[in-house]
Amino acid sequence: MDTEDDTFSDDHDVSDDVVSSDSDFTPETNSGDHREKSYKVLSEEDIKRIQDDRIERVTTSLYVSSGVARVLLNKFKWNVNELQESWFTDEGKTRKDVGLAESRKKHVGTKKIEKLDQLNCSICFEDFVCDVRVDNCVLCDHQYCNCCWNGYISNAISEGSGCLSLRCPDPDCDVVVTDELVSVIVGGDDKLRYERLCVRAYVEGNEKVKWCPGPDCGFAVEYDDVVGSGEGYDVVCGCGYCFCCNCGEDGHRPVDCETVAKWVEKNNAESENTTWILVYTKPCPKCRRPIEKNDGCMHMTCRKPCGYSFCWVCLDDWGKHAYNSCNSYAGRVVKENNDEERVKQRARISLERYTHYFERWAANNKSMKKSFADLQRMRDENHDVLLAKHAQSSSQLKFVLDAWTQIVECRRVLKWTYAYGYYLPEDNIAKTKLFEYLQGEAEAALENLHHCAEKELTEFLRDGTTAEFNTTFREKLANLTSVTKTYFANLVEALENGLADVDSGSANKKLKTGSSSN
Amino acid sequence: MVDIARVQKELQECNKDKDSSGISVKLKGGNSLTHLVGSIPGPLATPYEGGTFLIDIVIPDGYPFEPPKMQFVTRVWHPNISSQSGAICLDILKKEWSPALTIKTALVSIQALLSAPEPDDPQDAVVAQQYLKDYQTFANTARYWTEAYAKSSSVGIEEKVRRLVEMGFPEVMAKDALDAVGGDENAALEKLCS
Ligand SMILES: [Zn+2]
Ligand SMILES: [Zn+2]
Ligand SMILES: [Zn+2]
Ligand SMILES: [Zn+2]
Ligand SMILES: [Zn+2]
Ligand SMILES: [Zn+2]
Numbered sequence: 106m107d108t109e110d111d112t113f114s115d116d117h118d119v120s121d122d123v124v125s126s127d128s129d130f131t132p133e134t135n136s137g138d139h140r141e142k143s144y145k146v147l148s149e150e151d152i153k154r155i156q157d158d159r160i161e162r163v164t165t166s167l168y169v170s171s172g173v174a175r176v177l178l179n180k181f182k183w184n185v186n187e188l189q190e191s192w193f194t195d196e197g198k199t200r201k202d203v204g205l206a207e208s209r210k211k212h213v214g215t216k217k218i219e220k221l222d223q224l225n226c227s228i229c230f231e232d233f234v235c236d237v238r239v240d241n242c243v244l245c246d247h248q249y250c251n252c253c254w255n256g257y258i259s260n261a262i263s264e265g266s267g268c269l270s271l272r273c274p275d276p277d278c279d280v281v282v283t284d285e286l287v288s289v290i291v292g293g294d295d296k297l298r299y300e301r302l303c304v305r306a307y308v309e310g311n312e313k314v315k316w317c318p319g320p321d322c323g324f325a326v327e328y329d330d331v332v333g334s335g336e337g338y339d340v341v342c343g344c345g346y347c348f349c350c351n352c353g354e355d356g357h358r359p360v361d362c363e364t365v366a367k368w369v370e371k372n373n374a375e376s377e378n379t380t381w382i383l384v385y386t387k388p389c390p391k392c393r394r395p396i397e398k399n400d401g402c403m404h405m406t407c408r409k410p411c412g413y414s415f416c417w418v419c420l421d422d423w424g425k426h427a428y429n430s431c432n433s434y435a436g437r438v439v440k441e442n443n444d445e446e447r448v449k450q451r452a453r454i455s456l457e458r459y460t461h462y463f464e465r466w467a468a469n470n471k472s473m474k475k476s477f478a479d480l481q482r483m484r485d486e487n488h489d490v491l492l493a494k495h496a497q498s499s500s501q502l503k504f505v506l507d508a509w510t511q512i513v514e515c516r517r518v519l520k521w522t523y524a525y526g527y528y529l530p531e532d533n534i535a536k537t538k539l540f541e542y543l544q545g546e547a548e549a550a551l552e553n554l555h556h557c558a559e560k561e562l563t564e565f566l567r568d569g570t571t572a573e574f575n576t577t578f579r580e581k582l583a584n585l586t587s588v589t590k591t592y593f594a595n596l597v598e599a600l601e602n603g604l605a606d607v608d609s610g611s612a613n614k615k616l617k618t619g620s621s622s623n
Numbered sequence: 624m625v626d627i628a629r630v631q632k633e634l635q636e637c638n639k640d641k642d643s644s645g646i647s648v649k650l651k652g653g654n655s656l657t658h659l660v661g662s663i664p665g666p667l668a669t670p671y672e673g674g675t676f677l678i679d680i681v682i683p684d685g686y687p688f689e690p691p692k693m694q695f696v697t698r699v700w701h702p703n704i705s706s707q708s709g710a711i712c713l714d715i716l717k718k719e720w721s722p723a724l725t726i727k728t729a730l731v732s733i734q735a736l737l738s739a740p741e742p743d744d745p746q747d748a749v750v751a752q753q754y755l756k757d758y759q760t761f762a763n764t765a766r767y768w769t770e771a772y773a774k775s776s777s778v779g780i781e782e783k784v785r786r787l788v789e790m791g792f793p794e795v796m797a798k799d800a801l802d803a804v805g806g807d808e809n810a811a812l813e814k815l816c817s
Binding site for chain 2: 229274
């Protein structure tokens, strides 16, 4: 996917570097919320453009070659202003610090040309003829043949980013190897690798830019502020992956980074007790045949002739779910009289409670990953199938992509609300009730949407009629998408407010409006 | 592929002045230029004086862009050299290597390391501790090891071992005891009896 146009901010200092064009990719999560900050997704091409631009600014203001400019910028983390300040304060020192000590060359102009044939390489000890292209970009007097330069530089490239601050092979010489020399000397894979390392240097040296942690993603994200220091907010990368800029976990609105870290740690500590939750097959509650979970939505249907329809998480009849989600945890009361028994029972109940939340967190996590893959597939192959069968243009299929985008986002939010629920004080009954109510509503809506986008859409990929696709189905899916979106917006808002409605006494009102809209 | 021509040149160059430098490099048997043995004299006015130290040299494929692999064959008591394996802790044999350096310059650096140990960056922690806390014992032990392993006439030691064996101690234990006390036969006997 091309992200040349994934520019989310207007007031950024590099916004001129990235060509903006009209984009249909505008993440829903980056609009109108006080926790959202602006950021920009950068492809390798974008980064190259930014680097070229800054190199040019440096070559024209400091009168140095572009190779020298790159060396300087690498050292100054690509901050042109800091470089200029240092340079104009003390050029000699700035040069020396990066291995650019001025005019090390003793031979200049005509003097050296006489000796051009008699050079002896200090690495292979063979005589060689001076290559003027090489000599022009070497800043010191040490002489190496092209072959040895190649061995030296490609060896350094194979060892990684150290090649960007490579010095002359002479152990007593600290003159730097510029990228002009590199491009004269190396080619092929080494050159590609070197260029990639140059790009990486921009991201790795810059505290405001981070790589997207998404699987196989090559994009970087540039923020307005230094990251990792403050409150987290969700970032949607050009690859579609959503992650928290602060802690790097996948996007976790409306839960804060601290809770996420606590929850992840808890899961690791409990992993021995909960591995059974992460299984892919469960026996059908009615006929006991093993059922494999391949789909994203929790609504399972056993094979014929059983055909039993149930919830993957709680194994209850799906029919009941329509009225009553299984999201709420019905805590049990400790009733043993005996002390020892009471301690044991407490421990069991505490594990049961954790298991309730973890099971649902894990199921939604898995479902989120599945639906993320489904969204990708919808963008690629299925989009074309639908286009060929039922639509004249891509814009007529936008409602399908919208639905899938919504599903991925909601699965992610829903997943984290289970971590939220676990840490909600058990004794605050009013808050727990409001939370479970909002979560249950949102979850039920999402299950309907997911089922429709996953199972009903399959029909139209095969042989459903175009008329139906463009009328009943479009209406249903678009409607479910918007309903689900509203429920989740309410849920996120309420949780980000710390369920404050309870305190202000408007909870009952909320409960009423909520159920009347159902 | 090793740069064979360069290694050949290095060997010629190095052995040209071996009489003055005392440093020489030979093929390790066979005629492969990738496995060599270097020889350096122990520096004067050090516990290594009078010894001749052999160093195993393996030339890797990437030479001279990768450093040669060197380790002592002769056992030596030194903070930056493993008393067990002969492994050497020296920056120019690792990240400070440069293709403008040679086998000869590396051997010269190793010789310099014998003169000036760097106990703060040790290879052998036991030796380094001793060097810092009890220099005299360190010097005695190093001198004894030079005597025992780095001289062609290490006969005296054989003799001491033989006498201890005659007293009824196993040869290995006798050697270890002598190693541990710096070659003093009486001290070794005391140690064996304790
Ligand atoms: Zn050469
Ligand atoms: Zn130089
Ligand atoms: Zn990404
Ligand atoms: Zn976070
Ligand atoms: Zn069944
Ligand atoms: Zn259920």
